[in-house]
Amino acid sequence: MKRPQPSARDRLVTSTVTLLSRQGYEATGVKQITVEASAPMGSFYFHFPGGKEELALAALRQGADGVDMLLRETLSAATSPEESLADCALALADVLKRSDWLDGCPVAATALESIGRSPTLREAAADAFERWVTTIGDHLRTIGVADRQTRPLATTALALLEGAEMIARVRADPEPLHDAAASLRVLARDALR
């Protein structure tokens, strides 16, 4: 093992991923990050001379990795092709509920805040969405969805997951994600016929 204890840098990034997923970029203070990560101010600006925005950029990328991994695992473990998209919604409901709906998508809130305010963060958010669409699209192609349909359907699936997650968290209720699962089953069946 190279890191029996994560470095201060890693702790800063990981703490920021959580904070961004809970409250977004604007509400997250540099002070709060350093306290959460048990890192002093000085380390922060040593590792991230670009300040808060540079750290958020790294956190968006790490958060995107995490979601991508969850998607890949869920999609490949699915019981049947028609269920694979629905399983993502159910997996999400499971993960979110475990934090009492506090932790959400690590990108969504920052994405909305960044539009028209921070081109850097906006682009990082767009990259994250793009990666997830590609991951879902690759899976759809694998299970036999026609090429012309993979990208539109993958985009819709991601949009539905993001939207249902938002409503579920605000309501503290898994129902919207269960509804999304049902609709994803319908859409998958339609695309596979």
Next chain:
Amino acid sequence: MKRPQPSARDRLVTSTVTLLSRQGYEATGVKQITVEASAPMGSFYFHFPGGKEELALAALRQGADGVDMLLRETLSAATSPEESLADCALALADVLKRSDWLDGCPVAATALESIGRSPTLREAAADAFERWVTTIGDHLRTIGVADRQTRPLATTALALLEGAEMIARVRADPEPLHDAAASLRVLARDALR
């Protein structure tokens, strides 16, 4: 006409609706609001003694009214039952593009920021979503969707609209909303068979 010129109070609320839809709650400063509304600080705290949060609450409600109206108009003007949900996605694409993707849902960003930070705003966001689901659900019932399906399908439709809007805005590209329209057509057809 009762108001040839909107009152300072109305101007404050309306400006806040726009600012919340562009950048969310946390990034929006009281100073910025008063400048945008051409209202002095003093008026602000006279009309909203509860400060920024009380004003945001009023803005979320007014924003919810506006979206509800857009939904009702679009749904009732639809060319066919199967197209009505898809038309909402296309209407959204139209409206959003007109502001170069800057103005979005007046509730979404604040909703995500409010979870675990402001119960008041979180509840207002939940109320807004609830109203829109009810509006869509009522319409679905009207066009003949079975009672047991109206609410789940309405929830999914709203989630998909919200998610697709977010991705479209971050990408500054209507494609996700067009993809959503196509999927909403499939879902509507399935629910009407």
Next chain:
DNA sequence: GTCTATAACCCGATAGAC
């Protein structure tokens, strides 16, 4: 009801010792 001026506080960022 409207306005200006300012108080009290918190923010991101930096300096400089170690």
Next chain:
DNA sequence: GTCTATCGGGTTATAGAC
């Protein structure tokens, strides 16, 4: 690389004249 102390500016909110 790590830490503390602090700066300058921006924040929300208030005081008090009009």
